[in-house]
Amino acid sequence: MSMTRRGMLYGSLGAVAVGVTRRPARAAAEPIRLGWLVALTGANSAFGIGVNRGVVYAVNKINAAGGINGRMIEVITRDTQGDPAKAVNAAVEMASSIKVHAVFGPTNSGETLATTPIFARAKVPSLVVNQVNSLIDPVKFPNAFRMAPYLTQWDDANRHYILDIMKVKKVAVIGDNTGYGTTATAEAVAAFKKAGADVVYDAVVDANAQDLSPYLLRARAGGAEAVAVWSDSTGMNARMMNARGQLGWDVVFSGHPALGSGDVLRLLEKPAYWDKVYVIGCKACSFDDKGNLPAPTQAFVDEVKGKIELSDTSLYWVMVGVDGVRLVADAVAKAGSSDPDAIIGYWNHITKWPGLYGHYSFTPTDHNGYPTDEIVMSLASSQKNGCFIPAPGYAA
Numbered sequence: 001m002s003m004t005r006r007g008m009l010y011g012s013l014g015a016v017a018v019g020v021t022r023r024p025a026r027a028a029a030e031p032i033r034l035g036w037l038v039a040l041t042g043a044n045s046a047f048g049i050g051v052n053r054g055v056v057y058a059v060n061k062i063n064a065a066g067g068i069n070g071r072m073i074e075v076i077t078r079d080t081q082g083d084p085a086k087a088v089n090a091a092v093e094m095a096s097s098i099k100v101h102a103v104f105g106p107t108n109s110g111e112t113l114a115t116t117p118i119f120a121r122a123k124v125p126s127l128v129v130n131q132v133n134s135l136i137d138p139v140k141f142p143n144a145f146r147m148a149p150y151l152t153q154w155d156d157a158n159r160h161y162i163l164d165i166m167k168v169k170k171v172a173v174i175g176d177n178t179g180y181g182t183t184a185t186a187e188a189v190a191a192f193k194k195a196g197a198d199v200v201y202d203a204v205v206d207a208n209a210q211d212l213s214p215y216l217l218r219a220r221a222g223g224a225e226a227v228a229v230w231s232d233s234t235g236m237n238a239r240m241m242n243a244r245g246q247l248g249w250d251v252v253f254s255g256h257p258a259l260g261s262g263d264v265l266r267l268l269e270k271p272a273y274w275d276k277v278y279v280i281g282c283k284a285c286s287f288d289d290k291g292n293l294p295a296p297t298q299a300f301v302d303e304v305k306g307k308i309e310l311s312d313t314s315l316y317w318v319m320v321g322v323d324g325v326r327l328v329a330d331a332v333a334k335a336g337s338s339d340p341d342a343i344i345g346y347w348n349h350i351t352k353w354p355g356l357y358g359h360y361s362f363t364p365t366d367h368n369g370y371p372t373d374e375i376v377m378s379l380a381s382s383q384k385n386g387c388f389i390p391a392p393g394y395a396a
Contacts, residue, residue, distance in 0.1 A: 029070050029071055029072075030071060030338075031071055031072045031073065031074035032067075032068060032071050032072070032073045032074065032101050032102075032328070032329070032332055032338050033074050033076060033098060033099070033100040033101050033102075034059075034073055034074065034075050034076070034100060034101065034102055034103070034104060034325070034328055035076050035078075035090075035094040035098065035100035035102070035103035035104065035105075035124070036052075036055060036075050036076065036077045036078070036103075036104050036105055037078055037080050037087055037090050037091065037094075037103065037104070037105035037106040037107070037111065037115065038051065038052055038055075038077065038078075038079065038080065038105050038106065038107045039079065039080050039081055039082040039106065039107050039108055039111070040052060040077075040079040040081075041079055041081050042081040042082040042083070043082065043176075043207040043208050043233045043235060043236065044082045044108050044176070044178060044207060044232050044233050045081075045082065046232065046233070046234040046258060046261055046263050046313070047107050047108075047232050047258065047317055048105075048107040048108075049313065050261075050313035050314060050317030050318050050321070050386075051105075051107060051129065051317050051318070051320050051321040051324075052077075052321060053308050053309070053313070053317075053318050053321060054308075054317070054318040054319060054320060054321020054322040054323075054324075054325075055075065055104070055321040055322075055324065055325055056075075056321075057304060057307065057308055057318075057321070057322065058321065058322040058324075058325035058326060059073050059075050059325055062325070062329055068329050068332050068333045069332065069333060069336070071332075071338075073325065073328075073329065076094065076098055076100060078090035078093075078094075080105075080106050080107075080108070080111050082108050082110075082111070082178070083111070084110050084111045084113070084114040084115075084179070085114075086111075087106045087108075087111035087112075087114055087115050088111075088114050088115060088118065090115075091103075091114075091115040091118040091119060092118060094124070095118055095119060095121075095122035095124050096122070100124060101124075101125070101328075101332075101338040101340075101343070102124065102125040102126070102127070102328045102331075102338075102343055103119055103124050103125070103126050103127070104126075104127045104129075104324045104325070104328070105127075105129065106130075107129060107130070108130065108178060108179070108180060108232070109130040109131060109132040109135065109178065109179050109180035109183070110178050110179025110180060111179075112128060112130045112132070112135055113132065113134075113135065113179055116128070116135060116141055116144055117140075117141070119141075119143060119144065120140065120141045120142070120143055120144065123143055123340045124143060124340065125143050125145075125328075125331075125340055125343040125344050125347070126141075126143050126144045126145065127145055127146075127147055127324050127327060127328070128144055128145065128146040128147070128148070129146075129147060129148045129320055129324070130146075130148065130180065131148065131149060131150055131151040131154055131180065131184070132150075132151055132179070132180060132183050132184075133150050133151050133152060135150075136150065136367045136368055138364065138365055138366070138367050141367075142344065143340065143344055144367060145347050145362055145367045145369060146367055146368050146369060146370070147320065147323060147324065147327065147355070147357075147358075147360055147369050147370065148320065148370055149280075149370045149372070149375055150368050150370075151183065151184055151187060152187075153370070153372050153375055154184075154256075154280050154375070155184070155187055155188050155191055156191075156372075157280055157375045157376075157377060158188075158228060158254055158255050158280055158377070159188070159191055159192060159195060159197075159228075161254060161278060161377045161391060161394060162197075162226050162228065162252075162254055163192075163195055163197055165391075165393045165394060166226060166252065166254075166393070168197070168225045168226045168252070169197065169198055169225065170197070170198045170200050170222070170223045170224055170225050170226075171192055171197050171198070171199055171200065171224060171225065171226050171227070171228055172199070172200055172201040172202065172203075172219035172222065172224035172226075172227045172228070173185055173188045173189050173192065173199060173201075173202040173203075173227070173228045173230070174202070174203050174204075174205060174215055174219070174227055174228070174229055174230070174231075174240070175188075175203075175204055175205070175229070175230035175231055176204070176205055176206070176207040176230070176231035176232075176233055176236055177204050177205060177206050177207060178207060178231075178232075180230075180232065181204060181207070181230050181231050181232075182204050184230035184256075185202060185203075185204055185230050188228050188230060189202045192228070200219065200222030200223055200224050201215075201218050201219040201221075201222045201224060203215050203218070205231075205236065207231060207233040207235070207236045208235075208236075209236070209239075210239065211239075211243070212236070212239050212240050212243045213243040213246065213247060216240070216243050216244055216247060216249065216251075217247070219251070220247070220249055220251070224251060225251065225252070226251060226252040226253075226254055227240075227251055227252065227253050227254070228254055228255045229253050229254070229255040229256055229259055230255055230256050231256055231258065232256055232257075232258040233258065234258050234261045234263040234264050234267065235267060237256070237258055237259050237261075237264055238263075238264045238267035238268055239267075240253065241253065241264070241268055241273040241274065241277065242267075242268060242269050242273060244273065245269065245270060245272070245273040246269075250275075250276060251276070252276045252277075252278065253276065253277045253278070254277070254278040254279070254377075255278075255279065255280065256279065256280065257279050257280050257281065257314055257316070257317075258279075258314075259277050259278075259279045259380050260277070260279035260281070260314060260378060260380035260383055260388060261312070261313055261314050261317075261383075261386075262310070262311045262312040262313055262314070262383055262386065263312045263313065264380070265383070266312060271381075274380055274381040275381060277379075277380035277381065278377050278378065278379060278380060278391040279377070279378050279380050279388070279391075280375065280376075280377060280378070281316070281375075281376050281377065281378035281388050282316050282357060282358060282374055282375060282376060283374045283375075283376055284296070284297050284316065284319065284356060284357055284358060284374065285297060285314070285315045285316045285319075285357075285378075285386065285387040285388065286376055286378065286387065286388060286389070286390060287382075287384075287387060287388065287389045293387055296354075296356060297315070297319075297356065297387070300319065300322075300356055301315070301385055301387075304318075310385040310386045311385065311386075313386055314383075314386045315385060315386030315387050316357050316386070317386070318386065319355070319356035319357040320357050322355075322356055323355035323356055323357050323358075323360075326355070327347070327353070327355070327360070328343070330346075330353075331343040331346040331347060334346055347362050348362055348363065348364045349362070349363070349364075350362055350369075352371075353369075358370050358371060358374045359371060359374070376390055376391075376394065377390065377391040377394045378390060378391055379391050379392065
């Protein structure tokens with residue numbers, strides 16, 4: 001089986017690192033300090049936990065191979081707990097006292113909205129993994145680059161599936177009360193209405209709410225044929241599925257990737273409650289009609305078997321963590337410097353950079369790097385090692 005360029009780059013990263021260590025060591029071999037702001041605890045921590053597994057794995061692999069230009073990567077992690085105030089404190093610490101060379105995260109949009117200006121003022125190269133559209137603005141925030149789909153990309157894919165493939169006319173939209181969930185819900189409602197759909201009910205729900213049946217009862221009373229769900233809380237999503245099952249309502253749930261996390265299955269009262277749930281996914285984590293994954297993805301799954309737990313997360317979350325570390329490492333290696341201008345300058349001119357999660361492209365005027373054509377819709381209950389088969393009627 002031939003190896004794609006994406007697979008070659010990931011597989012050769014260790015070799016590249018070993019090669020560069022043969023050069024004369026730089027003075028004091030200062031580590032490359034990577035700030036990592038992540039919600040590892042709290043209601044919206046599932047995504048962060050999955051990404052963190054990829055971060056740790058990638059850093060350990062690079063450092064074991066000799067680092068980058070003889071320099072080890074030092075990850076400074078702060079658990080923000082999904083709290084923007086904690087994220088701001090951590091951002092100030094990283095930008096002013098620790099003086100990180102680059103930052104990854106935070107993993108929740110509300111936190112990133114609060115921290116992005118801080119990193120912009122300090123000129124810290126920043127990798128964004130959140131969807132809110134306004135997070136990326138090359139004029140206001142020339143140091144911030146998004147390596148995940150932005151909200152409009154996700155919303156368009158989900159709305160297209162609900163309206164054009166499932167032929168639904170009446171929809172409900174439910175999100176959580178985070179900065180992301182509130183924004184995503186409002187934008188989804190507006191886009192559904194603009195497309196001519198009948199939005200019979202919409203709500204923003206506390207991600208820690210235990211009884212979600214009142215919201216579903218209102219959606220059912222309105223005649224909803226599908227519920228678009230915008231929450232990255234696996235706990236809230238599982239409780240919604242449990243409530244739907246208890247009500248005996250077989251309405252479709254479609255939306256946020258967290259609906260398909262393996263952690264949801266653990267929280268369901270019955271596995272059958274995962275039926276008729278469709279999630280936004282990616283080509284890199286999709287099985288073809290013969291049950292095969294793309295070659296680079298399968299190679300990664302084989303490599304991390306027994307080293308990273310995949311059954312309770314989404315594989316793309318882990319791969320985002322790997323790609324984030326590699327984007328920093330590649331910038332330092334290729335630019336020959338960890339100075340902000342060098343890293344930002346390198347990121348500004350990458351085209352179809354072969355990550356595991358996707359092929360990223362940036363320009364000085366466009367810092368949204370994830371390609372729309374790599375977004376797919378997936379069947380949640382088909383999850384295996386964090387990967388999925390395409391949703392019914394959807395061509396991957």
